Amino acid sequence: MTLDLGFLLGQFLAALASASALFLVASGLSIIFGVTRIVNFAHGSFYMLGAYLGYTITEALPTGVLGFWGGTLVAALAVGVIGAAIEIVVLRRIYRSPELFQLVATFAIVLIIQDATLYVWGPVERLGPRAPGLDGAVQILGEYVPEYDLALIAIGPVVLGLIWLVFHRTRWGVLVRAATEDREMVGALGVNQSWLFTTVFFLGSALAGLGGALQVPRESVSLLMDLNIIAEVFVVVVIGGMGSVLGAYVAALLIALFNAFGILILPEISLAVPFIVMAVVLIARPWGLFGRPESGEHQQALSEEPLRPLGLARRAAILAGVAGLAGLAFLGGRYGVVLATDIVIVSLFAASLHFMMGLGGMASFGHAAYFGISAYAAAFLATYAGLSMLPAMLLAPVAAMLAAAFFGWFCVRSTGVYLAMLTLAAAQIVWSVVFQASEITGGDDGILGVWPDKWAKSREVYFLLTLAIGAMALVTLQRIAHAPFGYVLRAARDNRLRAEAVGVDTRNHQWAAFVVSGVFAGIAGVLFVFAKGSIFPDELAIPRSFDALLMVLLGGVQSVFGPLLGAASFTYVRDEISRLEYWRFIFGILIILVVILAPDGIAGGLQRLWRWIAARAGFRRVTPDKAEGA
Amino acid sequence: MLELRGIHTFYGAAHILHDVSLEVRPGEVVALLGRNGAGKTTTMKSVMGLAEARRGEILYEGRPIRGLAAFAIARLGIGYVPEERRIFKQLTVMENLEVGRREPLEGARVWELDELFTLFPNLAERRENLGGHLSGGEQQMLTIARTLMGAPKTVLLDEPSEGVAPVIVEQMAHTIEALKAQGLAVLLSEQNVRFAERVSDRACIIESGRIQFDGAMAELAARPEVREQYLAL
Structure with missing residues (x-):
């Protein structure tokens, strides 16, 4: 040329x-x-x-x-x-x-x-x-x-x-x-x-x-x-500094020029170019070119209710949930098993995101990257290295861990929306590499024929396996949340300065949380790839990340059950209505209704509903507010 | 003018103010005294609707204002001068004043720009400077001038003497006297007792979110043990 x-x-x-x-x-x-x-x-x-x-x-x-x-x-x-x-x-x-x-x-x-x-x-x-x-x-x-x-x-x-x-x-x-x-x-x-x-x-x-x-x-x-x-518009706004119009202009020029000339210089990863530019800018200037740090001092942090170890009622609710899933799987026919398996996988995925969002205070717009990397890693191990299912399942999340450690190191240097944008950049870079490196990844055609071992081939057995692994993973996440590490993490979320003042290295803790979150997303990813038998770049694209984000937020960030409820209802409802012609419209209206009726998510909404019913029925429990105020 | 009756204020689950009552009358300066974290700022924020007073009553000119949005409270004629000043750093002095400008209510004292610049001569010289480029004292003047642009009838002044040079403290005292002379009601939160004594008619002492003393300034002066208990550092 x-x-x-x-x-x-x-x-x-x-x-x-x-x-x-x-x-x-x-x-x-x-x-x-x-x-x-x-x-x-x-x-x-x-x-x-x-x-x-x-x-x-x-x-x-x-x-x-x-x-x-x-x-x-x-x-x-x-x-x-x-x-x-x-x-x-x-x-x-x-x-x-x-x-x-x-x-x-x-x-x-x-x-x-x-x-x-x-x-x-x-x-x-x-x-x-x-x-x-x-x-x-x-x-x-x-x-x-x-x-x-x-x-x-x-x-x-x-x-x-x-x-x-x-x-x-x-x-x-x-x-x-x-x-x-x-x-x-x-x-x-x-x-x-x-x-x-x-x-x-x-x-x-x-x-x-x-x-x-x-x-x-x-x-x-x-x-x-x-x-x-x-996505590109967000990149421009973030590079320019959110709120800065002049910044938006300069950043638009920058991105357009990199797009025009990047394709000449680096055609292999041209799709990732804007995101690489954004990542570089944010690492150098965490609030964009013309942005200013978000003034946290005036934002009255919502002091969340402390997390409590699960009580009897909640344990019962978990058992009921598991029983419900098993019922769906074994009484709902072929379709029921597939849906129940999906719900377990997606719940784990959402719970992994909730770990960094709810406890760590770090929203991720690109969590699908770790889900997808692990799924691809498992597919490579199974097809290229000829590993059988269990070793592949065990090893693949390591890839998610390494990726989360690498990208997380950059991301935790930022906060808030900027951090979220860095996670999005990371995910887009991963996605475009997977999409464009078609010799290895199959590009848009994906990798096919990644099936479970013979003993787990039946849908019912695979469901039970998924349920067992998923439950273990969720319990482990819970354990971490209630371990000292979880307390420190929440301290850093609620008040970074005070946490640092008592000697906590907040950044390292957040980095560790990022990695933990990535690993568990990875576990969901391997369960996914063997359930579907294939993996496509779509699984690490933006919509997949947003699904998880929606599940966590709709379910309720402040609740342990939130992500599970969010994931289950999101997956179930979408599955039910997606056969309709204008299902997106209906789904959108439903989401808005939830948002308006339950501003604290489905979990919070249910909790309020329960309190209201309890109050009506006359056996009101003493709330802290009433107990102290009188 | 402004009356708080037994308010309880919370930040999320944290119960900050317990049964706080106080009153400010027109032309009167009431000092709200107390140590750091006693609840002075929260009291002011509760009045402005910036902190959630869940119980109790807040009356302004006889009408309940608890639960109204901050802008609606401001429009009734309550001017708020926050402790952290909260100057718009990217706006010029003139633009900061513009944000504060409001159509005056009936019977409100209107402050012309010239008057404000006479009251705060430093600002006159810096009208085209960005708020972020002002010194701490100048920012303190600007935040008061910005509030006066809204022609308030009542002013909530949160620690105006904090962290500024003695000259500015002196100027703040003059300003408060000027407000009082114009018939405004002033609720002044202070840690600097000497400053408060000089400009205030009455004093309320707050400690751990509870009012511990409410009386004339002279009365407080006569009770050194109260000062010792709640205000000594």
């Missing part, structure tokens, strides 16, 4: 155009996060809606310059209205929920918008009109550069300038910037947060919608747009 100047320039200009598009979407996400602290996974959906609406509106309007740009703007505003409406109807109800719980709601919104879009526009891709007057290409140094790209290159900085003006020259903008720093104080000065949040959601969603509508002349509009862009 000869690199001539014209070609390089062409790549460069194409990168700048992509950067503008990326920036529009990312700036909206960054503004929303800055003020509301919501990690909005639905932002990619707003982008997709912008594209569909832009397509429909510009088609409906008379062709011409005014029709195109007018239609684009109307589409952006419409998405802004949709975003504001979602904020009012759903998100406003859950601002008081634990951190990251809103994330579950935004994920439900992704599902709902997916199916709503499918319903309105159908599954066929749409090709929109070219921008009138900008449908040609100009020749620069022998390369043809689309005129529309040049327009996009200009639009990015123009929008950046406009946002700057709004943020510095209007009272609203000053309030937004103030709220990005300390929203509680802004409230204490008499500013209505709800109003501020809704307007911020309007602006942020409108920017995403604008990004989507402007994309119509460049690519076909499809249902894949939301998830295709969301």
